[in-house]
Amino acid sequence: MSLPRRAFVTAAAAFAAALTLAGCGSGTTGAAAELAPAKGSTAPNGTVVNLSPNQNRVSTPKVDAIAALVPEEIRKKGTLTVVDSLGTTPPLDFYANDDKTIIGVEPDIATLIGNVLGLKVEFNPVSWENIFVGLDSGKYDVGLSNITVTEARKEKYDFATYRLDILGFEAKKGSGLKVAGAKDLAGRSVGVASGTNQEKLLISWSEENVRNGLKPIDIKYFQGPEFYLALSSGRIDVYVGPNPSLAFHVVQSGETEIAGTYSGGGADVLGKIAATTRKDNGLVKALNAAVEETIRNGTYAQVLKRWGLEGEAVQSSEINPPGLPKPKP
Template sequence: MRAVSARALAVLARPALLLLPLAVVACGAEPELAPKSGTPTSASTAPGQAINLGPEQNRVRAEKVAAIAAQVPAAVAEDGKLSVGFNGEGAPPLVFPATDNTTLIGAETDLAQLVADVLGLEFAPQTTSWENLFLATKSGKYEVVFNNVTVTEERKDTYDFATYRIDQLGWQVPAGSPIKAIAAPADIAGLRVSVGSGTNQEKVLLDWDKQNRAAGLKPVEILYYQKYGDVLLALKSGRVQAYFGPNPAIAYNIAVSGDSRLVGTASGAGPSLQGLIAAMTKKDNGLVKPLNEALNTVIENGRYKEVLDRWGLAGEAIPESRINPPGLPRQAE
């Protein structure tokens, strides 16, 4: 859930249009935007979808629905704005800086804009680190977060969730890696693996490592990096043999760089449950119901589909938004 630095993104992502192969990001992670040639006019020679990387996004918009807007808690509606938290470093195609190195763009920002429209509020994006998204939401500083947050049973103790995408994770390895597939715990025994700290994929990885140790297999060596760009460098140098993260951004990176491969995907909630990505708000603050109804409104009127199609994420669509569904199981003590 972290990505290449904003400064690098601004340098690499010119001109402001990039061709994204339509089928490439059917599932979720974190990318580098420029092809190896350094001429980012297209991500691939295959026919693709032009992605606007500039600050002027001409976002898909929705109409206010008075009956839903009336349900917004007074404390939220008072200033006429919806304060939405994002990880400022970003992860294309989910959320990342535009070519001005300032404006946040991506599927998550577009969906947040739609929800704000339906609620009759001004979209007010806020940026911070991944870890601080949770603290700022708990304190009420951010009214909602749209940042590839997976529903987990532990998080439901503190936050309310309104779902809007399925959660798929991916395994990324260097293009020349001997690793052909990662589908089960034994496939990562003894490997050097990078994963984001505090993420649901870290929980899945730790569970797999625990199973391996119980079976007498070699433990995983886990390496943590703050930025996805550092992960990519570690993969290239051989310091890391595999990266486990959200699949959309991994697939996006593979499409535009060509120097790594996807060798497996997994549900963000583990083998027995399809993980779900959701808008996150402070528990019992009264906002989750209007968020849920706003999401279902844009799902029904087609604006939701327009956004996912725009960013190549049609494969992560859900038929309806749900409030606090079953999430990633609690970690065993």
Template sequence: MPTSITRRATATALGLTAALLLAACGNPTDGGARGEGGAEDSGTKINLSPDQNRVTTAKVDSIAAGLPARVRERGTLEIAGSSRSEAPLTFHADDDKTVIGVEPDIAHLVADVLGLEPRFNVVSWENIFLGLDSAKFDVAISNITDTEERKEKYDFATYRKDNLAFAAKKGSGWKIAKPEDVAGRTVAVSSGTNQEKLLIQWSEEVRKAGLEPVDIKYYQNDSDTYLALLSGRIDLYLGPNPTAAHYAASTGKTEVVGTHSGAGATLQGLIGAATKKDSGLVEPLADALDEIIRNGTYAKVLKRWDLSDEAVTTSEINPPGLPKTTG
């Protein structure tokens, strides 16, 4: 049954010790994915074929009834996802067409509960939000961090912890635990992301402390970024922890040298399904997420993609997120 927004908005804050640090992660290329009989991470094999045999679940009429009439009558859920290839989040199967990953799997489960046909639209990062603004898409399920700035325009129903990682070339010997550890280093990050915001904040902190700021670099795609990392043109890459850990395990060429909550040192970051603010969709989405958490299909999906450590116990609507930059 639907639960109140007040209950869901309870903060998921937790204090982090200095050992839990901001980390950079890499976004692996398609070739970094693990396949049947290929490289393994924690003993988990990933099916890269277009025949995904996805986990499914049943429609829940009481939750579906909460959908806006326009969506219920249309019969489809228009879902936006990022076109960046990020195994195990969202990437292409070995047919180079079928979209697979933990994000599409969760999106399909949500659509199942709502009794809708899922339509996954792969677009550039900026077009995810333009599509939400124009109502072209109903929801974005694409590793989007809940932030205070984003909540001015979008509602969030959370479904996964947001942890970031710093990736370095294997054998670097580095440990990234605090802003001073990246002073003067060359670090790649994707533009428009919360990890970019955090990296800029760290760079400003070290500059104010009289240290050399971070040399921040941007690349067009994952292949170029990892080529730069492995060739020594950049020191680190900051991105989502799942992709950094996956790339390191599947290639053996990189390593995670620090991890950190995507919301900063005092708040556990959360990934959420984003909808246009006041669209009427966030409550049924949160209820659908709670249903798959309750019935166990959510846990099966996370285990399938080796992401069980990022599980949440409930979907929260618009909880405290990454704070706005001050000053």
């Protein structure tokens, strides 16, 4: 498979190889409940996944020098308000088998950051669009919900990176579909969640196909796990989303496969996931230093290993690195 950028090829190949070995389960609610077993299972690296509300999360000591970087208002309240998704995207962010406790790699990373900063972490699960509404209003301090760094978002938000952003394309098993670029989806019906970078990628690919005399992509929108039914029934040919959650579902269902992976940053930028906070509110340096501390002391690696996501590790946390480019006019 041809993938963008040499650096991305190495990371994505290792990650994709690991993800195809096995999967883990969740206790998600509603439509997502059918996707996972009621009890525990195994992560891609062979680690048994704890699906109970008693997570025994990896922890790390407070570092006073880093905690001192936190804006005074947040230090005084003693709480870091974290906004995340509604809990339906295992292994990133999903519900434990009590159907109410948020678990996954994102809450674990948030907890580590809170540890270093000496702050209690308060999770606030909301819909995707309300993550940014809450950050804009100051209701929440930081978003940790698989948020990709983009040049457009950098105008309103500051970022401290903590994972690579790898997108996946999920198709029915045996479809023969292989996705490495725009032409592979010409004339295809493709599902995606609105307001995401995956949507932007599909729109740009569709426009590219038209410019090249190919058919546009027939984009279908889904805001929840109902896309699995559309995929199994043939109403869509493929779905594009975060590779960890799609690979998770592939192993559980036994009916689908990953037809390709791609950098969440597009063809020219290595996509990166970041802790996201309102621009110039003074928090990003503390977030960056906290992530750096967890990388240094090894707890970051422990968390990724716990969820089988070692292939998404970053070597260091960056503040506002190059992000997904703005669409060309």
